[in-house]
Amino acid sequence: MQLRHIANRGLEAPAANALHSSILKTPLVTRELPAPPVAAAPVAGPDPREILSSIGEVVYDWEIGTDRLTWGPNLGETLGPIASEALDTGLGYGERVARESGASRYDAIIQSGKTDTGEGVPYQVVYALAQPRELGQGPLVWVEDTGRWFAGPTGKPARAYGVVRVVTERHEMERKLALGAQIDPLTGVLNRAQLGEHIARFLQQAERSRKPFAVLLVALENLFALNRTYGYDAGDEVIASLARRLRENVRACDVVARHAGNKFALVLDNCDADETLFAAQRLLDLVKGAPFETSAGPIPASIRIGGVIGPREGRVPHVLLQRAEEALDVARQNNGKRFVAYTASLAREDARLRSLQVADSIVSALNERRVDLAFQPIVHAATGEVAFHEALLRIRLPDGTVASPAALLPVAEKAGLVRLLDQRVMELALERLAADPQLRVSVNCSVLTVLDPEWPERLKAAIAMNPSVSDRLIVEITETSLIEDFETTRNLIAVCKELNVKVAMDDFGAGHTSFRNLRDLDFDIVKIDGAFIQNITNSQDDRFFVRTLIDLARHLSLEVVAEWVEDESTARILRDWGVEYFQGALYGRAAERPTLDDKRTAAK
Template sequence: MQLRYLASRTPKKTVAEAAPELSREKDAQPERRVETESSLPSQPPLARPPQALPAPLIEAAPDRSPGLDGAPSASAPDPLRILDSIGEVVYDWDLRSDIINWGPNVRSVLGVSNVALIGTGRAFAECLSPDSESSRYEAIARSAATDDGAGAPFQICYGLLPPDSPRDAAIWIEDTGRWFAGPDGRPARAHGLVRVITERYKQDRRLAFESRFDTLTGVLNRASLLEQIGLFYAQAAKKKQSFAALLVAIDNLFLLNRTYGYDIADQIIASIAQRLRTNCRERDLVARYAGNKFALVLENCDAAEMTAAAERLIEIVGGAPFETTAGPVPAALRIGGVVAPRNGRAVHLLFQHAEEALDIARQPGGARLIAYEPSLAREDTRMKALKVSDEIVSALNDGRIILALQPLIDTRTGAPAFYEGLMRLRRKDGALVSPSSVLPTAEKSGLIQMVDYRILELGLKKLIEDPALQLSVNMSGRTVRDPDFISRLRAHLAPFPELARRLMIEFTETCAIEDVEATVRAIAEIKKCGARVAMDDFGAGHTSFKNLRRFDFDLVKIDGAFVQNLARSADDRFFVKTLAELAHHVGLPVVAEWVEDAETAKILTDWGVDYLQGDYFAPAAASDVKAPAARE
C-alpha cells in the first residue's frame, strides 16, 4: 500500500517510514505544555472543530510504476478502495493540539458526513457509546508501555455513535495503533487504524450471553448458577446467616407439551421464568436448572422465610393463566426447598437434598411444597441405593446380569408354551439378587436402559442357541419410548430375521397408559420388526376398554398381585375373572402370573385363562440347560 502526506512534496513514503521523521519534526517544535495534576492531561479541553482540517493522511494516487511492457500498470492496488472495502481507516492524532487527522475514507467507513465533528480527541470521545468499557485516550493514558523510539502499541475496542446518526445506531470499533512520546517522555502523538467490527462484536456478545444465560428464558443457566452460588456460601460464613435454595418444577409439563405443542410449552416456560424473576429480590438468583425445573437461591433466608416465599411463588404462578399464542394457559408449580448451609454444606449436597424434597412434592396427592429435613432413614435408603447402583454397574461390566427362564403353561395341554426371561443379578459370591431389589434403583438412577438392552441381548442369544425356544423379555417404559430402541431392535434382528417370530416384548400397563399415543406407535414399530408384544401387569393401571382395543397387544398378563390370593379372596376372584373376560372379549389370550397352588390353577383353568405362570409349575431358573420345546 502506498501512502504520502499531502502537505509535503517529498517522494511517497509508507506510514512506517514517515513516522520517525514526523516524530523528529514534532520534537524540534517548541513545546506547548498543558499543566495538569498528572503527567498526562486528564482529557484535553474541548476545542472548537477547526474550519478546515489538515489534509488527510492518504489519498488515492494512480500507480505510475511500469508494467511488464514498460507502461504504467492499470491494475495496481488502490489503497483507499481496499481500506474502504474492509471497513478500515487510518488516523494521526496530535495530543498537544488535540487535532485528529483522518484518512480520506473516514466518511464511508464511520458513516460521518461532517468529519469536523470528530476532528479532535475531545469531540471524538464525546461520540463514544455509553456501553464502551474504555476509550483510546484511556488506553494511552493508562498504558504501562514506554516509547523506545518505535512507539508504544495499544489496542482498544469501543462503541461509536456517529454525531449525525441515530443515537441507537452504534458501530463498534477495534482501534489499533502506537503512541509516541515527546521530549518529556509523555505521549505527544499517536497514529493507528480503526476497524469496524460491529458484526463480530454482536456475535461475541451473543456467545457471551449464551455461555451465562438460558436463551429461552433469559435467566441464568445452570453453569452460571453453580458458579455464583459459592458467593452465597462465603457470605453466609462471613455474616453468620443462612440462605435457601428452591428447586421449582412445572407440574405436568408433558401434558402441556402434548395438549398445546412444544412451542406453546416454551412460551409458558419463558413466562414462568419472568414471573419468578419479577417476584424475587434483586440479589436473589433465578436459573434454569433443567428442562422443566428452575433453581432459586434466596439470600439471607431462614426456614420460615423460605416456606413463606415458596408458598407465595406457588400462589403467584398458579393464580393467573399465562398468555400464549394459543390463548390463556394455566400452570402450577411443585417446589423442594433446602436451607443452607445447615442442610447442604456443599453445592452438590444442597441440590441433591432439594431434588429429594422435590421428588416427594411431585408424588400424587403430595403437598406442593416440601422443605427438606434430615432423616436417618432416608439417608440410609440413599446410601443403600448408591450401593445397589454401584453393584448394577459392576454386574454389567462383569457380565453378571443373567436370564432366569420360567415357563408359561398352556392350560389346554399342560405343557410349556413359551418362556419368560427374567432378569437376575449374580453377586460376586454367586448369590442371585431378585429384580425387586434391583429394578427400582435402576429406574431412579437411569441405569434401567442399560439393563434392558443387556436382557434383550441375552434373550436373543438364547433364541439363537435353542431354535425351538419361544421367549418373552421385559422392557421398561423408558426403553420402549427411547427413539433408539426400534433401531437397536432392528439391528439385533437383522442378521437373524427368523428370531423375531419367536420373540415377545413385554411392558407394563402403567407404562402403556403414561403416553397412549407413544405406546400405540411403539407397538406398531415392534410388530413391523416381526416380534409380538404383551401387556404385563394387566389390571394395575386401569386401562380403559377403548385403549385396550387401540393398543393392539398380542397377549395380556394379569397382575400377579390379584392372582396370588385368588383362592382366599372373593374380591380378587371377581376382579381377575372380569379382566379375563374383558381380554377375551377383544380377542386377546390371557396369562395369569404368580400361580402358587393347585386350587388357584384349577380356578383359572375353569375360567378359560389360556396360560399359567408361577412357582407352582416351575420357579425361574438360571440355567444353561436347553429348554423344552414350546408350541406356537
C-alpha cells in the first residue's frame, strides 16, 4: 500500500521520497545533483532524519490488525526518554499517553465514526506522552498526531500512516492564554464566566457521590467609603488582598472566583450546613482579625456572607447563585448577622420584606405626589384617527425613574393600597378632562375598587365638581369583577349611567362571562383581551374565539376594542370582522401627553 498522506512541512521532493522510504522500512535513497561541467564528487541530498529531528517530527506506520507500529529512524531523537521503552505496538504506545490528555490516537481512529470511501480518513489529535515510571516523573511531552487511516475489507480501520510532531512549547503557550482568559486580572482568582462551569461540575460530582457542597457569596462592606477615603488604588489593593486571604484559607479542592466588583464566590467541596457555618465564621474572623496592607497604609475591612447548600437548594448553577444572593441580601441588613444561610423560610421572609419595601414606596409616592398618568391612544379602526385614550398608572421613584406597574400592583392589592392608587388615577384623569375639552379618557378600576361600597359615592362627588367631563369619561371594569360580585358590579354600572359615564368591560374573554350576565349589564364597550388577539394570524382557534366574541358583542349592540394590535395583518383581519377600535403598539405606545386628532395609521 502506498503512502497517500503525509505532512512534509514544505520539504523538497528528495526529502519527501526519503520520508516515504522511511515509513515503508526500505533503505533511504538519495538523488545525486546534476554533475557540474568539470569533474566533481557527487553531492548527496539532505538527510531526512536530520530534517525531521530538527523540526521535532517522526513518521509512523500502524498496522491495526496486528497492532504492529513502525516508526521512522529518528524516534529516539524526537521523543527522547519516552522512546527508551519499546513502542513497537499500538498498545505499548498507548500506555505512554498521559492522563492529562483529552483524547488519543486510538480515539481519533477507532472511535471516529467516519467511513473510508477509498481515499482514507484524515485525523488530527493533540495529547501528552509520559516517560516510563522507572525513569521517574519527568515533564510531559505534548504532541500533535496528524495522519490518515484506511479501512480494511470490513470497513473498519486497518492501517494508519501519520506524523507525530512535538508541540510542548505551543501547548504551554496556549494553556497560559486560556488560563489568562479564565482569571480575573486584579485578584488572580477565577472570573465570573468560569464560576458557573465549576458549580456545574460540583453538581455532577454531587449526583455521583451524594455529598453536598456549599456556595458562599462574600461581599466586602463599604467599598464606596473605602474608595472615597483612601482612593481607588487602595480600594483595588483591598479587593486583591481579600481574594488572596480567601484563597489561602480554603482547600485545594475548593474554588474561589470574583463574582462582581466587591463580591467573591466560594464553592466548598463536601460541605454540609454545619461545616458551612463553621467555614463562614472562620472567614469572617480572618478578615476582621487583621487589616489589609496597602500603599495608603493598613486598612481595616469587614465582610458579609450569604450561603446555600447544593444540590439540596438548587440543581442548576444560576439558581444556587441567586439563592446565595438572597441570603447575602438578608445578611447585609442591619440585623446583627454577618452570615446567613438560605432556607425556604428565608425566601418567604425575604419576599415579605420586599413587599413591605414596595408598599412603603407606594405610600411615599402617594404622599409626595409622584403618581402620574401615561396615555395610550385608542383609534378608529376604519380611519386610524384617535378616538380616546386609556389612562395608565405611572409611579416615579425619588431618583426620577419610573417603576414598573407590573411589579407594584400585585403588592398594592395585597397591601390594600390599590384603591388609593385608583382614586388618585381618577383624580388626575378628571383634572386632564377638565383642562382639555377635546380629550376622552378611559380609566381602569381594579376589582377591589369596583367592590368598594363607598367608591360610587366618591365618583359622584368628584364629577359633581365638574359635570361637563362625565360624557368624556369611560370607566373600565375587568370581566373578573363580575365573577367576584355580580350585584355590586351592576350597581356601580348603574351609578355610572346616572352620571352619563360610559362603561367598558376590560379583558373580555378572559373571565368567560355567561351570555345572560353580559345581557343583564348595561355596558357600552367591550375590550377583547389582547392575549387572544396577538396570535390570530397564526392560530385558527384564536381566530374562531375572537370572531365569536365579536359576533356576541355585535348581537348586544356593544362597541368593540381590540387590544394588542401589533401589525397590519392583524388589523386587516379585525377590520374585516367589523371591530370599531384598535389599541396597540401599531397605533402608538403610552406617552405622558395624549395626542389629539392624530391619524396614526391610514385604513387600508
